[in-house]
Amino acid sequence: MLFKSLWTFTVLILTFSLGFADDDHEMEEFLKREYSLSKPYQGVGSLGSSHWELMGDAMVTTEQVRLTPDMQSRQGAVWSRIPCHLKDWEMQVHFKIHGQGKKNLNGDGLAIWYTMERMQKGPVFGNKDNFTGLGVFVDSYPNEEKQLEAQKKRYTPRTQRIFPFVLAMVGNGSISYDHERDGRTTELGGCNAMVRNLKHDTFLFIRYVRRRLTVMIDIDGQHEWRDCLDIPGVRLPQGYYFGASAITGDLSDNHDIISLKLYQLTVLRSQKEEQEEEEDVITIPSVDNLELLRLVQTEEGMSGISIFFTVLFSMLGCVFLVVIGVVVYSHWNESRRKRFY
Structure with missing residues (x-):
């Protein structure tokens, strides 16, 4: 536990340092209309006259693209x-x-996709399982919690999640989404988001820049983004498709998309960075140091006081071990000298 906590603390520091480093790079954004969906949704779903295609029970109205009715x-x-x-x-x-x-x-939620596959029905919020690419889910029903309640069990405070819950997952075509545990085993990170039946607008922000995935939400009606997750080392190939899907089961909701606006980000890179990215071609979606990130998330599930004391005692323990090592070495060195005299 000592070395685990120290290693986690080091990873957290490095992660925050990388985050600040990215802010130093100048960035410009340009709206890409061919990848965006907004009112009045002209030609959406019609053959050959739109960049967007409907599937399943989705329908277009004057106010939204309704993925599922209630x-x-x-x-x-x-x-x-x-x-x-x-x-x-x-x-x-x-x-x-x-x-x-x-x-x-109510249920079950909606998803925003950037995947190799498109237009394939399935159980993962209306899309296929074992997908290849990125999924960001707004999950509105706690399957795992209901199962635990049925078994007379409960979450521990450090592992309980409040629903609706936003989470992200990267799939490589062979990783399955675990419905029974609400994607807990494959999530990169997430946050609670009380988004149902609000009178004001709700927004989700997904940024992919310099192989870093950032998700933020604006759901409080204050026009301010709130951090949800920030993961470095996310590798997504180019040439995938954007989409949005939703599903209902025994429980239901209206799941509406009012707009999807995609912006191209122009980021200044050094010649060395450009060369390294050209040589390191991404063909399969993946996440660097995935197990290490899960370790950090586990520690972050603790309260702030718990983290403080864990780090404090870990550092004290490290100092204690160093002192013991110095004392032992001094005794060994003294004994060694006595043998020679």
């Missing part, structure tokens, strides 16, 4: 027809989740 056993999606070859990008999602169900009697 009805049981529905699933729908909207997918871009054009693959995205941008190196750095930012997606701003204006969405709404609302329905007649009371708290924890």
